[in-house]
Amino acid sequence: MSFEELEHTADVRIRIRAESYEELFTLASDALFGILYSGDCRPILEKTIQVTGENREELLWEFLSELLFISEVEFFVVCETRVRFTGNGLEATIRGEIFDQERHGGGREVKGISYSGLFIRKTDTMICSEIIFDI
Amino acid sequence: MVNMMLNGIQQAGVHEWEVPVGYVPDMRVSGRLFLSETLGKTLEEGAARQLANVATLPGIIGHSFGMPDIHWGYGFPIGGVAAFSESEGIISPGGVGFDINCGVRLITTPLTLHDLDDRHTIIDKLYKKIPTGVGSKGTLRFQGSKLDELLSRGSSYVIGEGLGLPDDALLCEENGCMKEAKPELVSEKARTRGIPQCGTLGSGNHFLELQVVSSIQDQKTAQAFGITEGTICCMIHCGSRGLGHQVCTDHIRTMEKVSQKYGIRLPDRQLACAPLTSREGQDYFGAMAAAANYAWANRQIITHELRLLFEGAFGIDYKEMPLVYDVAHNIAKWEMHTVSGEEQRVCVHRKGATRAFGPGRKELPQKYRETGQPVMIPGSMGTASYLLAGTETAMQKTFGSTCHGAGRVSSRKAARNALSGNEVAADLKQKGIIVMAPSGDAIAEEAPSMYKPSDEVVRVVRETGISRVIATLMPLGVIKG
Secondary structure (H helix, E strand, O other), X not given: OEEEEEOOOOOEEEEEEEXXXXXXXXXXXXXXXXXXXXXXXXXOEEEEEEEEOOOHHHHHHHHHHXXXXXXXXXXXXXEEEEEEEEOOEEEEEEEEEEXXXXXXXXXXXXXXXXXXXXXXXXXXXXXXXXXXXXX | OXXXXXXXXXXXXXXXXXXXXXXXXXXXXXXXXXXXXXHHOOOOHHHHHXXXXXXXXXXXXXXXXXXXXXXXXXXXXXXXXXXXXXXXXXXXXXXXXXOOOOEEEEXXXXXXXXXXXXXXXXXXXXXHHOOXXXXXXXXXXXXXXXXXXXXXXXXXXXXXXXXXXXXXXXXXXXXXXXXXXXXXXXXHHHHHHHHHHOOOOOXXXXXXXXXXXXXXXXXXXXXXXOOOOOEEEEEEEEOOHHHHHHHHHHHHHHHHHHOOOOOOOOOOHXXXXXXXXXXXXXXXHHHHHHHHHHHHHHHHHHHHHHHHHHHHHHOOOHXXXXXXXXXXXXXXXXXXXXXXXXXXXXXXXXXXXXXXXXXXXOOOOHHHOXXXXXXXXXXXXXXXXXXXXXXXXXXXXXXXXXXXXXOEOOOHXXXXXXXXXXXXXXXXXXXXXXXXXXXXXXXXXXXXXXXXXXXHHHHHHHHOOOEEEEEEEEEEEEEXX
């Protein structure tokens, strides 16, 4: 399905609509990297990450916080994300490349993922989530 | 009453508004807003509610305050000030913000406008020298025990490493170091984020701006601050980078889980907090203080780079570029204040607000004890910035606090939809202001029309007496992330 940016005075608020939790988490990753970087990214490097959480919301928050951390310290720009749920956690395969100012520069720094500004709701037809990225 | 204010908020004086107990359930004290009629029209319902929510927190003293640049934030409003009692009070990461000790400093130079005829060249050199924006790295690496030293000692440590003048640390709030810092409580993740980013500006509203002192409103105080009309100054606005952001991330979740354990009823989860006397509260305080020290070191390193560049570019001496002062915008600190006639140690949270101590306070460097401390209020990009001084009125009314800037009125999304970065930059160039940033969106999002007018914000703090206006500075060129 899709994600869109909603109004927020100081930060970036994103609403995601997905058909499955896997898709929701993938779209959330796309949204994060869409804020952080501009331009095209090639899936030439691959990395696997694991996170755990007590519930879906906490898992999504942990997942995005981990992606932000990896991106910031490894200068990793992600363009493809695949998610598999495992017990109380998830394993994600992320693909992308190392940051290049010329091609990926000009995005917005994300300071953190708002813990309480995040929710997930499941309806009969879709899974909806809102996330506030602190800018 | 003029029909300008949200329902339920009552006028309490000139530019002063009371958010009464009962505005939201369980308020322990009332809220106090400092707003003119014009600024009142921009007050968001969400920000007023957040101000009232803060008033429900245990141990709050006096009022929950909103400065004239108030807007909607995470938990606490941005532009919020709240003091908490040592025994009953709490500490909340939402009352400090993700960017711990985001702050501003001002450096003077002996240069005048004439020296900056070729403004573009110097801004270009600064843009190439000071790392800005997403993915930028600093040139210095403080790791292992060096990072511990930096987190313990802040500004003084990097000055000792040859990155500043001996007086620079004294000319920072807290002398550029919170003694309560506990580097051992800064996680490995926070350290890893912080190491490559030392000496970088970041993005968003962070900037380095060259300004000219366009007018002086108080000659005597300006002299004490070392400010002369017509001279060039440099204002730096940035914070604790990924290290501070991670400290907030690490602790906000812990706080979420412990608020209930301590029987704290929260009207909004974003206000997650712990008692100041609890282990979780003290752990956050120690880690936050270490991140605050990182921020002072960060601004110090950028100052060093600026001075080196100006030495080479203009043939002036490093020592001819003294620091006026450095103030924190996002912080929680122990301070002594008079409460009901008695001196009391309280924990003051300032989030998007500035300490504005008046004359006589022993925390101030000797040279500012008669005048009150310098406070720098950056304008939005392309508009005037102000140099203010703290007052006795601020000590009495707001726990020695004032505004921190212009305050956003429109979202970044609205800015990008309404404006083109290139057009904003071209407009500013016509006014003689050079802007350099990694993208057009970064410029559009920070366009002056997206912010409250800084002159109106400053008028309110002047007319309510919580600050005095000393000088006005106009922008010449700015680099942004």
